[in-house]
Amino acid sequence: MLKKIPVAELALGMYIHKICRRWTNDPFWIGLVEVMLDDVEVLKRIQQSGTREVWIETGKSRVVTPQPSAASTAPSASDDTTPASLEKEVLRARVICGRARDAVMSMFTEARMGRAMDVGNVQLLVEEISNSILRHPHALISLSRLKTSDEYTYMHSVAVCALMVALAKRMGMPDDQVREAGVAGLMHDVGKMMIAPAVLNKPGRLTRDEFEIMKAHPELGVKILMDTQPVAASVIDVCLHHHEKVDGSGYPHGLKGDQISIFARMGAVCDVYDAITSDRPYKKGWGVAHSIREMASWKGHFDEVVFQSFVKTVGIYPIGTLVRLESGRLGVVVEQGQASLLKPKVKVFMSARTGKTFAAQVIDLTCPSDPDGILRIEKPTDWGLEEVDTLWAGSPA
Template sequence: MLRKISVSELSLGMHIHKFCRPWVNDPFWISQVEVVLQDIEVLKRIQQSDTEEVWIDTRRGKAPDERAVSEMPVEDDTTPVCLEKEVQRARLICGKAKDVVMTMFSEAKMGRAMNMDDVDLLVEEISNSILRHPHALISLSRLKTSDEYTYMHSVSVCALMVSLARRMGMPDEQVREAGVAGLMHDVGKMMIDPLILNKPGRLTTEEFTAMKYHPEAGLKILEESQQVNAIVLDVCLHHHEKFDGSGYPHGLKGNEISIFARMGAVCDVYDAVTSDRPYKKGWGAAHSIREMASWKGHFDDLVFQSFVKAVGIYPVGALVRLRSGHLGVVVEQNDESLLLPRVKVFMSARTRKRFKPHIVDLTHQHDRDAIVKIESAEDWDLNDIDELWAGCKAG
């Protein structure tokens, strides 16, 4: 896991991920990035330099002293926990993430260098949250309000990219890069007129043409920053390409689109259609999966199938009707069968009367129940669905 430490804590055997100082024009520092520290003389030179802090990767090298680690906030714990417990931590991460993305986008808009240390740490925290519980942060990030969409959309796509990359069996470094790409894929929107971005009605042809420029604007920003790799650049430029060649900006088709851009396309659309926007209310999570599956030619089928396995046919937070006649909200996936999640039931569909919520595990034979229909909260005049599974409302 990535951890920022002072140079005084550095010791032989640690894997240096990044120096917290400008080193672009210094050959010594360039040669020491992403290496295991093995030379005592190099260690002395670092500790005698102007550098005060470094990022280390404890997965690839020695961790700091046990006592020092125990005094730090345990943000890299990846021990699996229940949904309710992780939602509490995920809420804090989402709040921090919104601040980081707002700052990053603002710096990009003003032509300033973005703080990639913050980006790396944020992606690591999001990744760790998903390891503790695969659906807590992803589901929570859907609850953003329309006025914070531009920023929280990037956080949501980051989390979805991390989850999808893991589901596809990618190595840790590629999982991290997928997360960074998701976080930065829409940075070009900072160069689009806010009146177009937040327009409550349909865009005119001229306005849509301006909006379609944001991938290229983002590429320009990221290239000028010289701080991200080819994967991040590619996802930024090509996340609106479609598998059948009808996307933009280059009309790429099939395998002409990189695997990471194909992943970005699915994650970007899913978060967009499940989110409230100035011009439309978001679809339910389960309804969104069903609709996206019908868009032939839009996505790579194999990537989309992996995505469905990652979020579930009935994602956490989906309102469903059971064969028993009860309404419930999905609170947990079942990796063995996507059709049999755990559901918190709370209302009779026949009488519309509510009762004390309780969990039904559809994998248990004694429950003898099943999902028969995806429901819309609006159709039942329900405004507390999010509170039932997450303990909080949107925003």
């Protein structure tokens, strides 16, 4: 597991993942990437350099918890994994999403220009995203869905990264595999940078020839990743095979069933979910709950066990779902129920009978003192509602 620590806590026997400082061509700093710290003179130079923080990999370190100074015992905001409310974590998640979007945009631009990508910050971004999910499992996932169509390609990668991390955690994967899943999500669509913008951003249905061009993006992505080191084999695999289907009807190789790796099967679900729930240049995104139901009906598309785990990850009624309750109230899901996927917390704000709004109130459907239940999912457009997501996310993302 990666952990950021103050340089004052750095000690011999720690495995350095990355030094937090600007890039330099100095061989001393270039050599301090993924190495065991065994030399006291190296330790002194780091401490005297003015560098404030360093990332270590705890699983490879012989020493993890040296005696810290009193000034360095408080964790930084990015490392804090203390559970937080949705409202509080959404504020942090906005910052993380913005930073991740900019990093992906920079890396993908390098790929488009034919240069090897600088992926030095990818692990750190995945760690931040993972920590956000630990603080609140739905804040960043839900927020990353609220993207504009012109930033779709970049924010889609951030969203799939978050979904992959959350799904890997749900499936009980060890920390190193959770990180790999996140990196795979972040890099899975890099090949789209080599697709002509006229095809990639076409505001209409692709022709057969254009779709064939689009279908080349997994293999184009592999070529880019092969020139970018180090990249794990699982990351390359997800890039190449996230459009495969368990019935063999996918591309590029028509793999089926267990021929598709577990990471690629996870990538397929996460990729499709974010794609169909997001606004695109050529279509409006589907509602989140409607998307889950549609995906469940696509027999032969997804691995059933992975998909079931995914539903438990995002919920049967994901955050942002507009629902009508048995009491006749209309509301938006703002929190998943701890005891039941069918009983989330809902912020009610309108009478479905009269169409009149009232002061918003959050109700817990598991609470016996206010018995109620979800009658059905509603479409915001049917009620003239354009900004339902502001009820849980605040101002538009």
